[in-house]
Amino acid sequence: MNFSEGFKLSGLLCKFSPDGKRLASCVQYRLIVRDVNTLQILQLYTCLDQIQYVEWSSDSLFILCAMYKRGIVQVWSLEQPDWHCKIDEGSAGLVASCWSPDGRHILNTTEFHLRITVWSLCTKSVSYIKYPKACQQGIAFTKDGHYMALAERRDCKDFISLFVCSDWQLLRHFDTETQDLAGIEWAPNGCVLAVWDTCLEYKILLYSLDGRLLSTYRAYEWSLGIKSIAWSPSSQFLAIGSYDEKVRILNHVTWKKITEFEHPPIIANPKTIVYKEVEKSAAAETQKLSFPPTRALASSLFSMPSKYNISQVPMSLQYIKPVADRANPRIGIGTLAFSPDNCFLATKNDNTPNAIWIWDIQKLKLFVVLEQLCTVHSFQWDPRQPRLGICTGNSKVYLWSPAGCVSVQVPMEGDFQVLSLCWHSGGDSMALLSKDNFCVCYLEREEVK
Numbered sequence: 001m002n003f004s005e006g007f008k009l010s011g012l013l014c015k016f017s018p019d020g021k022r023l024a025s026c027v028q029y030r031l032i033v034r035d036v037n038t039l040q041i042l043q044l045y046t047c048l049d050q051i052q053y054v055e056w057s058s059d060s061l062f063i064l065c066a067m068y069k070r071g072i073v074q075v076w077s078l079e080q081p082d083w084h085c086k087i088d089e090g091s092a093g094l095v096a097s098c099w100s101p102d103g104r105h106i107l108n109t110t111e112f113h114l115r116i117t118v119w120s121l122c123t124k125s126v127s128y129i130k131y132p133k134a135c136q137q138g139i140a141f142t143k144d145g146h147y148m149a150l151a152e153r154r155d156c157k158d159f160i161s162l163f164v165c166s167d168w169q170l171l172r173h174f175d176t177e178t179q180d181l182a183g184i185e186w187a188p189n190g191c192v193l194a195v196w197d198t199c200l201e202y203k204i205l206l207y208s209l210d211g212r213l214l215s216t217y218r219a220y221e222w223s224l225g226i227k228s229i230a231w232s233p234s235s236q237f238l239a240i241g242s243y244d245e246k247v248r249i250l251n252h253v254t255w256k257k258i259t260e261f262e263h264p265p266i267i268a269n270p271k272t273i274v275y276k277e278v279e280k281s282a283a284a285e286t287q288k289l290s291f292p293p294t295r296a297l298a299s300s301l302f303s304m305p306s307k308y309n310i311s312q313v314p315m316s317l318q319y320i321k322p323v324a325d326r327a328n329p330r331i332g333i334g335t336l337a338f339s340p341d342n343c344f345l346a347t348k349n350d351n352t353p354n355a356i357w358i359w360d361i362q363k364l365k366l367f368v369v370l371e372q373l374c375t376v377h378s379f380q381w382d383p384r385q386p387r388l389g390i391c392t393g394n395s396k397v398y399l400w401s402p403a404g405c406v407s408v409q410v411p412m413e414g415d416f417q418v419l420s421l422c423w424h425s426g427g428d429s430m431a432l433l434s435k436d437n438f439c440v441c442y443l444e445r446e447e448v449k
Helices: 295-302
Strands: 014-016 022-027 030-035 041-046 053-056 062-067 072-077 084-088 096-099 105-109 115-120 126-130 139-141 147-154 157-164 169-175 183-186 192-196 204-208 213-217 226-231 237-242 246-251 257-262 273-279 306-310 333-338 344-349 355-360 365-371 378-381 388-391 396-401 404-409 420-423 429-433 437-442
Touching: 014 053, 014 420, 014 429, 022 053, 030 062, 041 072, 053 096, 062 096, 072 105, 139 183, 147 183, 183 226, 192 226, 204 237, 226 333, 237 333, 237 344, 246 333, 306 404, 333 378, 344 378, 355 388, 365 396, 378 420, 388 420
Parallel strands: 273 365
Antiparallel strands: 014 022, 022 030, 030 041, 053 062, 062 072, 072 084, 096 105, 105 115, 115 126, 139 147, 147 157, 157 169, 183 192, 192 204, 204 213, 226 237, 237 246, 246 257, 273 306, 333 344, 344 355, 355 365, 378 388, 388 396, 396 404, 420 429, 429 437
Protein backbone atom coordinates (compact mmCIF):
# COMPACT_ATOMS: atom_id res chain seq x y z
CA MET A 1 0.00 0.00 0.00
CA ASN A 2 1.47 3.36 -1.08
CA PHE A 3 0.38 6.92 -0.37
CA SER A 4 0.69 10.12 -2.39
CA GLU A 5 1.73 13.41 -0.89
CA GLY A 6 -0.98 15.60 0.62
CA PHE A 7 -2.92 18.22 -1.35
CA LYS A 8 -5.09 21.07 -0.13
CA LEU A 9 -8.85 20.54 -0.02
CA SER A 10 -11.96 22.32 1.25
CA GLY A 11 -15.45 21.04 2.01
CA LEU A 12 -14.48 17.35 1.51
CA LEU A 13 -15.05 18.00 -2.22
CA CYS A 14 -12.95 15.41 -4.06
CA LYS A 15 -14.28 13.01 -6.71
CA PHE A 16 -12.88 10.59 -9.28
CA SER A 17 -14.29 10.91 -12.80
CA PRO A 18 -16.61 8.06 -13.88
CA ASP A 19 -14.09 6.90 -16.51
CA GLY A 20 -11.41 6.74 -13.79
CA LYS A 21 -8.91 8.96 -15.62
CA ARG A 22 -9.16 12.18 -13.61
CA LEU A 23 -9.56 13.40 -10.05
CA ALA A 24 -11.32 16.69 -9.24
CA SER A 25 -10.80 18.56 -5.98
CA CYS A 26 -11.86 21.98 -4.70
CA VAL A 27 -9.93 24.56 -2.72
CA GLN A 28 -12.28 27.45 -1.79
CA TYR A 29 -13.29 28.88 -5.20
CA ARG A 30 -10.77 26.90 -7.28
CA LEU A 31 -11.49 23.61 -9.08
CA ILE A 32 -8.38 21.50 -9.71
CA VAL A 33 -8.45 18.53 -12.11
CA ARG A 34 -5.56 16.05 -11.89
CA ASP A 35 -4.43 13.01 -13.81
CA VAL A 36 -5.25 9.94 -11.69
CA ASN A 37 -1.95 8.15 -12.37
CA THR A 38 0.54 11.03 -11.98
CA LEU A 39 -1.60 13.47 -9.92
CA GLN A 40 -0.26 16.23 -12.19
CA ILE A 41 -2.63 19.20 -12.61
CA LEU A 42 -4.42 19.04 -15.98
CA GLN A 43 -6.82 21.96 -15.55
CA LEU A 44 -7.30 24.76 -13.05
CA TYR A 45 -10.63 26.60 -13.05
CA THR A 46 -11.63 29.65 -11.00
CA CYS A 47 -15.26 29.96 -9.91
CA LEU A 48 -17.15 33.07 -8.82
CA ASP A 49 -17.46 32.05 -5.18
CA GLN A 50 -16.63 29.23 -2.78
CA ILE A 51 -17.67 25.87 -4.27
CA GLN A 52 -20.18 23.95 -2.15
CA TYR A 53 -20.88 20.98 -4.42
CA VAL A 54 -19.09 19.34 -7.35
CA GLU A 55 -20.23 16.55 -9.70
CA TRP A 56 -18.88 14.94 -12.88
CA SER A 57 -21.08 14.34 -15.90
CA SER A 58 -21.63 10.65 -16.70
CA ASP A 59 -19.22 10.74 -19.68
CA SER A 60 -16.52 12.60 -17.68
CA LEU A 61 -16.43 15.46 -20.22
CA PHE A 62 -18.01 18.15 -18.03
CA ILE A 63 -17.89 19.08 -14.37
CA LEU A 64 -20.50 21.03 -12.41
CA CYS A 65 -19.69 23.38 -9.52
CA ALA A 66 -22.58 24.69 -7.42
CA MET A 67 -22.42 27.81 -5.27
CA TYR A 68 -25.66 27.64 -3.30
CA LYS A 69 -25.13 30.90 -1.41
CA ARG A 70 -24.98 32.81 -4.69
CA GLY A 71 -27.63 30.72 -6.49
CA ILE A 72 -25.12 29.99 -9.26
CA VAL A 73 -23.92 26.86 -11.06
CA GLN A 74 -20.81 26.92 -13.24
CA VAL A 75 -20.02 24.15 -15.73
CA TRP A 76 -16.56 23.48 -17.15
CA SER A 77 -15.54 21.43 -20.18
CA LEU A 78 -12.53 19.13 -20.00
CA GLU A 79 -12.19 18.92 -23.80
CA GLN A 80 -12.51 22.68 -24.43
CA PRO A 81 -10.99 24.59 -21.48
CA ASP A 82 -12.08 27.94 -22.96
CA TRP A 83 -15.75 26.90 -23.03
CA HIS A 84 -17.71 27.55 -19.88
CA CYS A 85 -21.30 27.93 -18.76
CA LYS A 86 -22.90 29.89 -15.93
CA ILE A 87 -26.45 29.28 -14.71
CA ASP A 88 -27.87 31.92 -12.39
CA GLU A 89 -31.13 31.10 -10.64
CA GLY A 90 -31.43 34.71 -9.45
CA SER A 91 -33.97 35.51 -6.77
CA ALA A 92 -35.37 31.94 -6.86
CA GLY A 93 -32.22 30.77 -5.09
CA LEU A 94 -30.64 27.33 -5.20
CA VAL A 95 -30.61 24.43 -2.72
CA ALA A 96 -29.58 21.47 -4.90
CA SER A 97 -28.05 20.78 -8.31
CA CYS A 98 -27.32 17.57 -10.20
CA TRP A 99 -26.63 16.14 -13.67
CA SER A 100 -29.15 14.18 -15.66
CA PRO A 101 -27.87 10.72 -16.72
CA ASP A 102 -27.04 11.91 -20.27
CA GLY A 103 -24.58 14.50 -18.93
CA ARG A 104 -26.13 17.28 -21.03
CA HIS A 105 -28.89 18.56 -18.73
CA ILE A 106 -28.63 20.11 -15.26
CA LEU A 107 -31.45 19.94 -12.70
CA ASN A 108 -31.52 22.83 -10.23
CA THR A 109 -33.87 22.86 -7.24
CA THR A 110 -34.85 26.37 -6.12
CA GLU A 111 -35.24 27.56 -2.55
CA PHE A 112 -38.32 26.36 -0.65
CA HIS A 113 -38.55 23.58 -3.30
CA LEU A 114 -40.81 25.76 -5.44
CA ARG A 115 -39.67 24.10 -8.68
CA ILE A 116 -36.94 22.19 -10.46
CA THR A 117 -35.39 23.91 -13.48
CA VAL A 118 -33.99 21.66 -16.22
CA TRP A 119 -31.26 23.40 -18.24
CA SER A 120 -30.02 21.93 -21.53
CA LEU A 121 -26.37 22.49 -22.43
CA CYS A 122 -27.02 21.50 -26.06
CA THR A 123 -30.12 23.55 -27.00
CA LYS A 124 -29.93 26.11 -24.14
CA SER A 125 -33.62 25.41 -23.55
CA VAL A 126 -35.20 25.53 -20.07
CA SER A 127 -37.96 23.34 -18.64
CA TYR A 128 -39.73 23.64 -15.30
CA ILE A 129 -41.08 20.91 -13.03
CA LYS A 130 -43.42 22.13 -10.28
CA TYR A 131 -44.11 20.89 -6.75
CA PRO A 132 -40.90 18.93 -5.95
CA LYS A 133 -41.04 17.65 -2.41
CA ALA A 134 -38.49 18.71 0.20
CA CYS A 135 -37.40 15.32 1.55
CA GLN A 136 -34.41 13.16 2.26
CA GLN A 137 -34.18 11.77 -1.29
CA GLY A 138 -36.72 13.19 -3.72
CA ILE A 139 -35.11 12.54 -7.14
CA ALA A 140 -34.07 9.09 -8.40
CA PHE A 141 -32.79 8.01 -11.83
CA THR A 142 -32.84 4.46 -13.16
CA LYS A 143 -29.37 2.95 -13.59
CA ASP A 144 -29.73 2.88 -17.39
CA GLY A 145 -30.56 6.60 -17.34
CA HIS A 146 -33.88 6.27 -19.18
CA TYR A 147 -36.28 7.37 -16.45
CA MET A 148 -36.46 9.79 -13.55
CA ALA A 149 -38.80 9.50 -10.57
CA LEU A 150 -39.67 12.67 -8.68
CA ALA A 151 -41.42 12.95 -5.32
CA GLU A 152 -44.03 15.74 -5.30
CA ARG A 153 -46.29 17.34 -2.73
CA ARG A 154 -49.60 18.85 -3.88
CA ASP A 155 -52.64 19.77 -1.81
CA CYS A 156 -51.16 18.09 1.28
CA LYS A 157 -50.75 14.76 -0.56
CA ASP A 158 -47.69 12.90 -1.85
CA PHE A 159 -47.32 12.01 -5.53
CA ILE A 160 -44.72 10.41 -7.79
CA SER A 161 -44.09 11.62 -11.33
CA LEU A 162 -42.10 9.48 -13.76
CA PHE A 163 -40.32 11.30 -16.59
CA VAL A 164 -38.54 10.09 -19.73
CA CYS A 165 -35.07 11.60 -19.47
CA SER A 166 -34.54 11.93 -23.24
CA ASP A 167 -37.24 14.63 -23.69
CA TRP A 168 -38.53 15.22 -20.10
CA GLN A 169 -42.03 14.13 -21.05
CA LEU A 170 -44.28 12.95 -18.22
CA LEU A 171 -44.71 9.17 -18.42
CA ARG A 172 -46.79 8.46 -15.29
CA HIS A 173 -48.24 10.44 -12.41
CA PHE A 174 -49.77 8.73 -9.38
CA ASP A 175 -50.41 9.38 -5.70
CA THR A 176 -48.72 7.33 -2.98
CA GLU A 177 -50.24 5.88 0.17
CA THR A 178 -47.85 7.83 2.41
CA GLN A 179 -48.49 10.34 5.16
CA ASP A 180 -45.24 12.24 4.61
CA LEU A 181 -42.97 10.65 2.01
CA ALA A 182 -39.30 10.62 3.10
CA GLY A 183 -37.46 9.18 0.08
CA ILE A 184 -37.47 7.16 -3.14
CA GLU A 185 -34.95 4.82 -4.75
CA TRP A 186 -34.97 2.64 -7.88
CA ALA A 187 -33.86 -0.97 -7.86
CA PRO A 188 -30.64 -1.34 -9.90
CA ASN A 189 -32.56 -3.14 -12.68
CA GLY A 190 -34.93 -0.15 -13.00
CA CYS A 191 -38.10 -2.24 -12.62
CA VAL A 192 -39.18 -1.35 -9.09
CA LEU A 193 -39.32 1.95 -7.21
CA ALA A 194 -39.09 1.87 -3.41
CA VAL A 195 -40.96 4.67 -1.61
CA TRP A 196 -40.70 5.02 2.15
CA ASP A 197 -42.68 7.08 4.63
CA THR A 198 -41.70 9.46 7.43
CA CYS A 199 -39.76 8.02 10.37
CA LEU A 200 -42.97 8.35 12.41
CA GLU A 201 -44.68 5.72 10.24
CA TYR A 202 -43.05 2.37 9.37
CA LYS A 203 -44.16 1.88 5.77
CA ILE A 204 -42.35 1.05 2.52
CA LEU A 205 -44.23 0.88 -0.80
CA LEU A 206 -42.97 -0.81 -3.99
CA TYR A 207 -44.20 0.46 -7.35
CA SER A 208 -43.69 -0.84 -10.87
CA LEU A 209 -42.57 1.35 -13.77
CA ASP A 210 -46.20 1.83 -14.86
CA GLY A 211 -47.25 3.10 -11.42
CA ARG A 212 -48.87 -0.08 -10.06
CA LEU A 213 -48.48 -0.73 -6.34
CA LEU A 214 -46.73 -4.11 -6.14
CA SER A 215 -46.53 -4.44 -2.38
CA THR A 216 -46.63 -2.63 0.96
CA TYR A 217 -44.47 -3.66 3.88
CA ARG A 218 -44.93 -2.62 7.52
CA ALA A 219 -42.91 -4.23 10.31
CA TYR A 220 -44.63 -2.56 13.27
CA GLU A 221 -46.72 0.45 14.31
CA TRP A 222 -46.62 3.26 16.89
CA SER A 223 -42.86 3.63 16.98
CA LEU A 224 -40.06 5.26 14.96
CA GLY A 225 -39.82 3.49 11.59
CA ILE A 226 -37.42 3.39 8.64
CA LYS A 227 -34.00 5.07 8.89
CA SER A 228 -32.12 3.74 5.84
CA ILE A 229 -32.57 1.40 2.86
CA ALA A 230 -30.26 -0.31 0.37
CA TRP A 231 -30.89 -2.40 -2.75
CA SER A 232 -28.60 -5.32 -3.49
CA PRO A 233 -26.73 -4.88 -6.84
CA SER A 234 -28.71 -7.81 -8.30
CA SER A 235 -32.06 -6.21 -7.26
CA GLN A 236 -32.98 -9.49 -5.50
CA PHE A 237 -32.93 -8.05 -1.99
CA LEU A 238 -34.06 -4.85 -0.33
CA ALA A 239 -32.48 -4.16 3.06
CA ILE A 240 -34.40 -1.84 5.41
CA GLY A 241 -32.64 -0.35 8.44
CA SER A 242 -34.94 0.71 11.26
CA TYR A 243 -34.86 2.68 14.49
CA ASP A 244 -35.44 -0.57 16.42
CA GLU A 245 -31.80 -1.57 15.67
CA LYS A 246 -32.79 -4.26 13.16
CA VAL A 247 -32.31 -4.77 9.42
CA ARG A 248 -35.10 -6.55 7.57
CA ILE A 249 -34.41 -8.21 4.21
CA LEU A 250 -37.23 -8.40 1.62
CA ASN A 251 -37.06 -10.70 -1.40
CA HIS A 252 -37.91 -9.59 -4.96
CA VAL A 253 -40.44 -12.34 -5.68
CA THR A 254 -43.09 -11.88 -2.99
CA TRP A 255 -41.70 -8.68 -1.35
CA LYS A 256 -42.08 -10.42 1.99
CA LYS A 257 -39.49 -10.47 4.76
CA ILE A 258 -37.11 -13.44 4.51
CA THR A 259 -35.06 -12.62 7.60
CA GLU A 260 -34.14 -9.89 10.04
CA PHE A 261 -30.71 -9.04 11.39
CA GLU A 262 -30.51 -7.92 15.03
CA HIS A 263 -27.67 -5.77 16.40
CA PRO A 264 -27.41 -6.65 20.12
CA PRO A 265 -24.74 -5.02 22.31
CA ILE A 266 -23.35 -8.46 23.25
CA ILE A 267 -21.98 -10.80 20.55
CA ALA A 268 -22.72 -14.31 21.79
CA ASN A 269 -22.54 -16.61 18.72
CA PRO A 270 -19.18 -18.48 18.79
CA LYS A 271 -19.22 -18.72 14.97
CA THR A 272 -19.04 -14.92 14.63
CA ILE A 273 -15.54 -13.48 14.14
CA VAL A 274 -14.99 -10.30 16.16
CA TYR A 275 -12.03 -8.10 15.23
CA LYS A 276 -11.21 -5.56 17.94
CA GLU A 277 -8.87 -2.67 17.24
CA VAL A 278 -6.24 -2.26 19.97
CA GLU A 279 -3.33 0.11 20.33
CA LYS A 280 0.11 -1.34 19.75
CA SER A 281 2.53 -0.88 22.61
CA ALA A 282 4.85 1.79 21.24
CA ALA A 283 8.45 0.93 22.10
CA ALA A 284 9.83 4.45 22.21
CA GLU A 285 13.28 4.62 20.70
CA THR A 286 14.49 7.46 22.88
CA GLN A 287 17.84 7.73 21.16
CA LYS A 288 16.05 8.77 17.94
CA LEU A 289 13.94 11.46 19.60
CA SER A 290 15.04 14.99 18.89
CA PHE A 291 14.03 18.19 20.62
CA PRO A 292 12.14 20.05 19.39
CA PRO A 293 10.60 17.05 17.55
CA THR A 294 10.00 17.21 13.79
CA ARG A 295 6.37 17.61 12.58
CA ALA A 296 6.25 14.03 11.35
CA LEU A 297 7.61 12.70 14.65
CA ALA A 298 5.24 14.86 16.71
CA SER A 299 2.32 13.60 14.63
CA SER A 300 3.34 9.97 15.08
CA LEU A 301 3.68 10.43 18.85
CA PHE A 302 0.06 11.55 19.12
CA SER A 303 -1.38 8.90 16.73
CA MET A 304 -0.73 5.55 18.33
CA PRO A 305 -0.32 2.66 15.86
CA SER A 306 -3.01 0.02 16.14
CA LYS A 307 -3.79 -3.52 15.06
CA TYR A 308 -6.74 -5.93 15.13
CA ASN A 309 -7.05 -8.75 17.64
CA ILE A 310 -9.61 -11.54 17.35
CA SER A 311 -11.76 -11.34 20.48
CA GLN A 312 -13.23 -14.21 22.43
CA VAL A 313 -17.03 -14.37 22.36
CA PRO A 314 -19.24 -13.58 24.13
CA MET A 315 -18.05 -9.97 24.15
CA SER A 316 -19.74 -6.63 24.81
CA LEU A 317 -19.63 -3.75 22.34
CA GLN A 318 -19.47 -0.13 23.41
CA TYR A 319 -23.17 0.81 23.59
CA ILE A 320 -24.69 4.30 23.80
CA LYS A 321 -28.09 4.64 25.36
CA PRO A 322 -29.97 7.33 23.38
CA VAL A 323 -31.16 10.50 25.10
CA ALA A 324 -34.94 10.19 24.86
CA ASP A 325 -35.85 13.85 25.28
CA ARG A 326 -33.76 15.21 22.36
CA ALA A 327 -34.48 15.42 18.65
CA ASN A 328 -32.72 13.07 16.19
CA PRO A 329 -31.58 10.50 18.75
CA ARG A 330 -28.53 8.39 17.89
CA ILE A 331 -30.42 5.15 17.53
CA GLY A 332 -31.03 2.55 14.87
CA ILE A 333 -29.43 1.46 11.60
CA GLY A 334 -28.04 4.63 10.04
CA THR A 335 -25.93 3.13 7.22
CA LEU A 336 -26.30 0.07 4.96
CA ALA A 337 -24.21 -1.05 1.98
CA PHE A 338 -24.12 -4.25 -0.10
CA SER A 339 -20.82 -5.51 -1.51
CA PRO A 340 -20.59 -5.39 -5.35
CA ASP A 341 -20.82 -9.21 -5.64
CA ASN A 342 -24.03 -9.41 -3.52
CA CYS A 343 -22.26 -11.64 -0.97
CA PHE A 344 -22.05 -9.26 2.00
CA LEU A 345 -24.02 -6.49 3.68
CA ALA A 346 -22.21 -3.98 5.91
CA THR A 347 -24.30 -2.13 8.52
CA LYS A 348 -23.77 0.41 11.27
CA ASN A 349 -26.04 0.64 14.30
CA ASP A 350 -25.87 4.19 15.69
CA ASN A 351 -26.26 2.79 19.24
CA THR A 352 -22.89 1.04 18.80
CA PRO A 353 -21.08 3.80 16.89
CA ASN A 354 -17.65 2.10 16.95
CA ALA A 355 -18.82 -1.16 15.34
CA ILE A 356 -19.38 -2.35 11.78
CA TRP A 357 -21.43 -5.47 11.24
CA ILE A 358 -20.80 -7.60 8.14
CA TRP A 359 -23.48 -10.13 7.20
CA ASP A 360 -23.15 -13.13 4.89
CA ILE A 361 -26.06 -12.76 2.46
CA GLN A 362 -25.75 -16.28 1.03
CA LYS A 363 -26.14 -17.83 4.50
CA LEU A 364 -28.23 -14.95 5.91
CA LYS A 365 -26.24 -14.75 9.13
CA LEU A 366 -23.72 -12.53 10.90
CA PHE A 367 -20.21 -13.14 9.59
CA VAL A 368 -17.89 -10.54 11.13
CA VAL A 369 -18.03 -7.62 13.59
CA LEU A 370 -15.31 -4.97 13.59
CA GLU A 371 -15.02 -2.86 16.75
CA GLN A 372 -12.95 0.29 16.27
CA LEU A 373 -11.34 2.48 18.92
CA CYS A 374 -13.11 5.57 17.52
CA THR A 375 -16.55 6.29 16.08
CA VAL A 376 -16.95 5.05 12.49
CA HIS A 377 -17.30 8.09 10.21
CA SER A 378 -17.62 6.40 6.85
CA PHE A 379 -17.26 3.07 5.08
CA GLN A 380 -17.45 2.15 1.41
CA TRP A 381 -17.07 -1.04 -0.64
CA ASP A 382 -14.42 -1.49 -3.30
CA PRO A 383 -16.50 -1.36 -6.55
CA ARG A 384 -14.76 -4.45 -7.96
CA GLN A 385 -14.52 -6.94 -5.09
CA PRO A 386 -15.70 -7.56 -1.51
CA ARG A 387 -13.24 -5.24 0.21
CA LEU A 388 -14.44 -2.58 2.64
CA GLY A 389 -12.62 0.72 3.28
CA ILE A 390 -13.29 2.32 6.68
CA CYS A 391 -12.32 5.62 8.33
CA THR A 392 -12.92 6.77 11.91
CA GLY A 393 -11.75 10.39 11.98
CA ASN A 394 -8.17 9.55 13.01
CA SER A 395 -4.97 9.28 10.96
CA LYS A 396 -5.56 5.67 9.91
CA VAL A 397 -7.40 3.85 7.15
CA TYR A 398 -8.82 0.36 7.67
CA LEU A 399 -9.49 -2.41 5.14
CA TRP A 400 -11.55 -5.56 5.58
CA SER A 401 -11.92 -8.47 3.17
CA PRO A 402 -12.92 -12.11 3.76
CA ALA A 403 -9.17 -12.83 4.13
CA GLY A 404 -8.91 -10.54 7.18
CA CYS A 405 -8.53 -6.90 8.13
CA VAL A 406 -5.74 -4.40 8.54
CA SER A 407 -5.11 -1.00 10.15
CA VAL A 408 -2.74 1.31 8.24
CA GLN A 409 -1.25 4.57 9.48
CA VAL A 410 -1.48 7.34 6.84
CA PRO A 411 2.08 8.73 6.62
CA MET A 412 1.17 12.42 6.46
CA GLU A 413 2.72 15.31 8.32
CA GLY A 414 0.57 17.31 10.69
CA ASP A 415 -2.95 16.57 11.85
CA PHE A 416 -4.40 14.44 9.01
CA GLN A 417 -7.72 13.05 10.23
CA VAL A 418 -9.48 10.85 7.66
CA LEU A 419 -13.14 11.95 7.69
CA SER A 420 -14.26 10.37 4.41
CA LEU A 421 -13.00 8.20 1.57
CA CYS A 422 -13.96 7.42 -2.02
CA TRP A 423 -12.86 4.50 -4.20
CA HIS A 424 -11.52 4.72 -7.72
CA SER A 425 -13.78 2.85 -10.17
CA GLY A 426 -11.00 0.31 -10.80
CA GLY A 427 -10.73 -0.53 -7.08
CA ASP A 428 -6.93 -0.12 -7.02
CA SER A 429 -6.82 3.24 -5.23
CA MET A 430 -8.92 5.48 -3.02
CA ALA A 431 -8.90 9.13 -2.02
CA LEU A 432 -8.66 9.81 1.73
CA LEU A 433 -10.22 13.13 2.71
CA SER A 434 -9.56 15.27 5.77
CA LYS A 435 -10.88 18.72 6.63
CA ASP A 436 -8.11 20.63 4.82
CA ASN A 437 -6.20 18.01 2.80
CA PHE A 438 -6.49 14.82 0.82
CA CYS A 439 -4.15 12.10 -0.38
CA VAL A 440 -4.47 9.07 -2.64
CA CYS A 441 -3.87 5.58 -1.29
CA TYR A 442 -2.72 2.99 -3.88
CA LEU A 443 -3.43 -0.69 -3.23
CA GLU A 444 -2.14 -3.86 -4.82
CA ARG A 445 -4.84 -5.63 -6.75
CA GLU A 446 -6.09 -8.72 -4.97
CA GLU A 447 -6.87 -11.67 -7.17
CA VAL A 448 -10.60 -12.41 -7.08
CA LYS A 449 -11.04 -16.16 -6.73
